[in-house]
Amino acid sequence: MKRLIAGVVLGVGLTAMAHGAGDPEAGEQNAAVCASCHGEGGGKPIMAVYPKLTGLGEKYLYQQLVDIKNGDRAIAEMTGLLDNMSDQDLWDLAAYYNEQEMVVGQADPDLVERGQALYRGGNMASGVPACAACHSPNGVGNEPAGYPALGGQTAEYIEKQLKAYRDGERAGTSNANIMVDVATRLTDAEIKALANYVSGLN
Structure with missing residues (x-):
């Protein structure tokens, strides 16, 4: 029985690690403000100099959001947009965008x-x-x-x-x-x- 419980706990822990710390559904609710520049789902930015946010990696996306919020990465267009978001909100946004499919363009x-x-x-x-x-x-x-x-x-x-x-x-x-x-x-x-x-x- 102890082995079974340990196995379940380990399995749940590994699943949580595999899926990261964010909740994609919660992230989707906070993503509306991002769509005006990055497009619906983050994959169709209104200008090519804005990034696609889709599938970049949850850890990477989270760290960029933290850096932007803290002012360590200055992006004028994002000034103030993340100020009212908690750390969990940032993880949720990262998880949501990481789950979206990247649409690949045509190279020259x-x-x-x-x-x-x-x-x-x-x-x-x-x-x-x-x-x-x-x-x-x-x-x-x-x-x-x-x-x-x-x-x-x-x-x-x-x-x-x-x-x-x-x-x-x-x-x-x-x-x-x-x-x-x-x-x-x-x-x-x-x-x-x-x-x-x-x-x-x-």
């Missing part, structure tokens, strides 16, 4: 080959590591490590963020600092090729 075929080479193999000459090492070969990210899924994200948003990392406009967390180091080694042409490749990756 002229840039795919160079972008793929960088994403999968990096650039040994300039010390750029392969993006696939942290974000996975098919772009689904690494949820336990908090590395976001990239596949299907808009090219414009990826390009904007890589340049923000490179220019020191986005930093602070340990993951962000890794990206700062990577982005400072990328040229504008490499950033454009990578961003394009990622937008069609699935």
